[in-house]
Amino acid sequence: MTDLKLIALDSEDLEVLSAHVQDAVVRVADMGYARGDRRFALLMNRFDWESGQGRRDKGLRKRAALHFDGVQSVATNGFDPAAPEGVLNLLAISFHTVDGPAGIIELSFAGGGTVRLGVECLEARLSDLGAAWAASATPAHSLD
Template identity: 85%
Template sequence: MTDLKLLALDTEDLEVISAHVQDAVLRVSDMGYARGDRRFALLMNRFDWESGKSRRDKGVRKRTALHFDAVQSVVTNGFDPAAPEGVLELLAITFKSIDGPAGIVELSFAGGGTVRLGVECLEARLSDLGAAWAAAAKPAHSLD
């Protein structure tokens, strides 16, 4: 199993990262903003969709780090950022350009929670950290 190392500098690159982290789970305490470094980072347990291609295979989860640089602001909504043991399920990451390279990165979570990052430009890096284990279940979504 190959560890992922991805860089996103535009919306197409970010769509690739978003696809790889769909259904990742994380604790609220595993994400944070380093204002001095202008970096927002999170650690998650992502479902490796490439490993769970067959219907009977439950696949694996991998410990993964993702960070965004050139972050100017962070706004959370729909969950309590002061509840460190809270668990979130990441559904998608999108970018909306506002003024040239600047824009808003939005992390959307199950249940309607969001994290919006005001960024000078889009720069995201994803890295698997090597740890992998059998998933308890393969994520499934209702089509309703």
């Protein structure tokens, strides 16, 4: 089992990265904006979709880090960023061009929560951190 390392520099890259972090569990305390470095980072327990497909077990979770560079602004909605023990389920990450190459990166969470990052360009990096364990359940979504 190899550790995943991805970089996203355009919307197509970000779609691949988003697929790998779908259903990741993120603690609010594990997200932060380093204004001086213009970086937004988060730690997560991502569901390892590539290893869990077609297996009888419930799959794996892996500890991973994701960060975005060139961040100029951060806005949150639908959850309390001051609640450090809050837990979010990451559903998708998207990019919307505003004044190319600048745009908005949106992290969408279950329940309607969002983090919107104003960026000068799209630059995201995802890295597994080595820890992996058996998932308690395989994520499933209603198609309604």
